[in-house]
Amino acid sequence: MWVLLRGGYPLRILLPLRGEWMGRRGLPRSLAPGPPRRRYRKEALPALEVPVLPVTATEIRQYLRARGIPFQDGHSCLRAPSPFVKALPLKDQNGATASFSLFIDKTTGRFLCMTSLAEGSWEDFQASVEGRGDGAREGVLLSEAPEVEDSEEVRRIWDRAVPLWELPEPEEAQLARVMFGLTRVTDDTLRRFNVRYLRPARSLVFPWLSPGGLGLRGLKLLGAEGQGDGVHYKETTIPRPGVYHNLFGLPLISRRDVELVLTSRELDSLALNQSTGLPTLALPRGTACLPPALLPYLEQFRRIVLWLGDDLRSWEAAKLFARKLNPKRCSLVRPGDRQPRPLEALNRGLSLSRILRTALPAWHKSIVSFRQLREEVLGELSDVEQAAGIRWNRFPDLNRLLKGHRKGELTVFTGPTGSGKTTFISEYALDLCTQGVNTLWGSFEISNVRLARVMLTQFAVGRLEEQLDKYDEWADRFEDLPLYFMTFHGQQSIRTVIDTMQHAVYVYDICHVVIDNLQFMMGHEPLSTDRIAAQDYIVGAFRKFATDNSCHVTLVIHPRKEDDDKELQTASIFGSAKASQEADNVLILQDRKLVTGPGKRYLQVSKNRFDGDVGVFPLEFNKSSLTFSIPPKSKARLKKVKDDNGLATKKPSSGKKGAVPQNSETCLDQAHQPCQPDPSKPSR
Numbered sequence: 001m002w003v004l005l006r007g008g009y010p011l012r013i014l015l016p017l018r019g020e021w022m023g024r025r026g027l028p029r030s031l032a033p034g035p036p037r038r039r040y041r042k043e044a045l046p047a048l049e050v051p052v053l054p055v056t057a058t059e060i061r062q063y064l065r066a067r068g069i070p071f072q073d074g075h076s077c078l079r080a081p082s083p084f085v086k087a088l089p090l091k092d093q094n095g096a097t098a099s100f101s102l103f104i105d106k107t108t109g110r111f112l113c114m115t116s117l118a119e120g121s122w123e124d125f126q127a128s129v130e131g132r133g134d135g136a137r138e139g140v141l142l143s144e145a146p147e148v149e150d151s152e153e154v155r156r157i158w159d160r161a162v163p164l165w166e167l168p169e170p171e172e173a174q175l176a177r178v179m180f181g182l183t184r185v186t187d188d189t190l191r192r193f194n195v196r197y198l199r200p201a202r203s204l205v206f207p208w209l210s211p212g213g214l215g216l217r218g219l220k221l222l223g224a225e226g227q228g229d230g231v232h233y234k235e236t237t238i239p240r241p242g243v244y245h246n247l248f249g250l251p252l253i254s255r256r257d258v259e260l261v262l263t264s265r266e267l268d269s270l271a272l273n274q275s276t277g278l279p280t281l282a283l284p285r286g287t288a289c290l291p292p293a294l295l296p297y298l299e300q301f302r303r304i305v306l307w308l309g310d311d312l313r314s315w316e317a318a319k320l321f322a323r324k325l326n327p328k329r330c331s332l333v334r335p336g337d338r339q340p341r342p343l344e345a346l347n348r349g350l351s352l353s354r355i356l357r358t359a360l361p362a363w364h365k366s367i368v369s370f371r372q373l374r375e376e377v378l379g380e381l382s383d384v385e386q387a388a389g390i391r392w393n394r395f396p397d398l399n400r401l402l403k404g405h406r407k408g409e410l411t412v413f414t415g416p417t418g419s420g421k422t423t424f425i426s427e428y429a430l431d432l433c434t435q436g437v438n439t440l441w442g443s444f445e446i447s448n449v450r451l452a453r454v455m456l457t458q459f460a461v462g463r464l465e466e467q468l469d470k471y472d473e474w475a476d477r478f479e480d481l482p483l484y485f486m487t488f489h490g491q492q493s494i495r496t497v498i499d500t501m502q503h504a505v506y507v508y509d510i511c512h513v514v515i516d517n518l519q520f521m522m523g524h525e526p527l528s529t530d531r532i533a534a535q536d537y538i539v540g541a542f543r544k545f546a547t548d549n550s551c552h553v554t555l556v557i558h559p560r561k562e563d564d565d566k567e568l569q570t571a572s573i574f575g576s577a578k579a580s581q582e583a584d585n586v587l588i589l590q591d592r593k594l595v596t597g598p599g600k601r602y603l604q605v606s607k608n609r610f611d612g613d614v615g616v617f618p619l620e621f622n623k624s625s626l627t628f629s630i631p632p633k634s635k636a637r638l639k640k641v642k643d644d645n646g647l648a649t650k651k652p653s654s655g656k657k658g659a660v661p662q663n664s665e666t667c668l669d670q671a672h673q674p675c676q677p678d679p680s681k682p683s684r
């Protein structure tokens, strides 16, 4: 992840540009493995695994009672004695709690045994309790052991890294402290958290230690790089981010700790712990996600304060994570000028304990007064750019009209049959996904393989058929996107689809779901005798899902049959007016080939609830890259439009994390570059 350093540190530091000496993970070649690596993975794409019948907390409790297994109800998990360790004699209440080392996630049924590190699905647990299959232990996975190759690399890097105070040149240590904003963090803090420095990569190294602090399971490297007047941080994890489940700081937590401050960066945890003495943990992937696999480690805390950052995205993430952790025990530190992120607060000489005392409870009843909302409203007003959502890199005209992609909205997308709806929506979603928007695809019409092929071509902005030698390189990068696919094909019931989406939001922190298309949910409806009522019901279900889960849903709906030479309108969406009423945005792919010749399409924004701007802009299809992004020759036209709106003169944001360039030239140039990972966004 790249994070722009903010705060009052001297920023004019000359740092080497990344060049030839860097290997695949951004590590010096001497430390990176030799030839490009291919790993065999069973699934090339992260297809979403959902239990056939999702289990509920009530069913889990009933099952445990029926089997005579004692359990305790926790915040996000049930605790029970683990069948994977030898039973301890139960003497007293404390003894019982200690021996209850099995944590069963109340939402998914997945379990983790903290003693043996065995883990598995609810079905695995049932099979082992019932002694089915190959016996109790064979049915479950042991917590993913690092690949040999990874563990060698981890060990090699760790052994070459040294504590900052052991660097031979004091100037080098001082430069590193300045670069990482650590001038006020003491050696003692760095020692307690076991932080080292890797000289050849000019990176801090944060270890991922096994419970008990003995084994080394992985590493995170944090590099700093000069960029203009600023410094960018870049994170690299081993193993790769998807399985990097480290709660940094865990070895320092005692069993008796009942309060915790959760941060989104290791450096923030250092600052917090040093200045408040409170137990603190850092999330492995910042504000991108809170994997449920980590929840058992957080069960012991009666109170958790989330202090994730200083922007609106961190605030949104804190609210979402609090839901998973049980909002009743969570408080949130609101971003604000006097409440920056912990490391910056330390460097500015602010009192971190005082800021913690201002944390707001995450839980409130279903009725709120303006008093509770006023801070939220202020946040939106003072950060208009982030409140408008994430901007597309490839579609500046869409930014001009819709302003951005926001959580909790419903977008309805329609267009004539075969006009390129799937192709367009694939690029539109891919653009957001490359910027760290965790995306779930429900492609009911075309197979995931075909869809992924289209997306990969769009990602590489070119035909891969003719450059198969580059396939692995692109596929490796594509694989690291936070992109998931539902494995449904053909007709599905809306209930199953919503359950799957719910599961994905919980497990993968999905914030954008694409459903292509709604007609595939209508066949199984009990209301199918009345197709219009069925569609209304389904649209209502997606609307509710988007609002309840603060997740954007993009829904493709076929138009009703109209004359070929007529343009579509909002009223052309199949069914009653419900779809357009419920939608926050309505997008129509207009096919004016009869007038303008084949290949020419227009995208019309015909509803925009956020700020009302509607309009139309041309799309030109590029058959080899399957992209619709604005071709370079439209630059002048677009620039004029931007100038007319006064947007082209607008400066890019102050460099806040999450901000994207607004300058139209920048966006256009990016539109036809092969998609390089955006350095200001999580690199996964």
Ligand SMILES: Nc1ncnc2c1ncn2[C@@H]1O[C@H](COP(=O)(O)OP(=O)(O)OP(=O)(O)O)[C@@H](O)[C@H]1O
Residues within 6 Å of the ligand: 415, 416, 417, 418, 419, 420, 421, 422, 423, 424, 445, 598, 599, 600, 601, 620, 621, 626
């Ligand atoms: N503007 C375009 N000009 C020419 N071909 C296009 C254009 N857009 C998409 N295509 C091609 O047309 C085919 C159909 O595209 P796509 O599946 O995206 O259409 P669709 O509108 O989703 O279809 P359906 O109505 O069946 O859902 C694909 O092979 C795609 O590459």
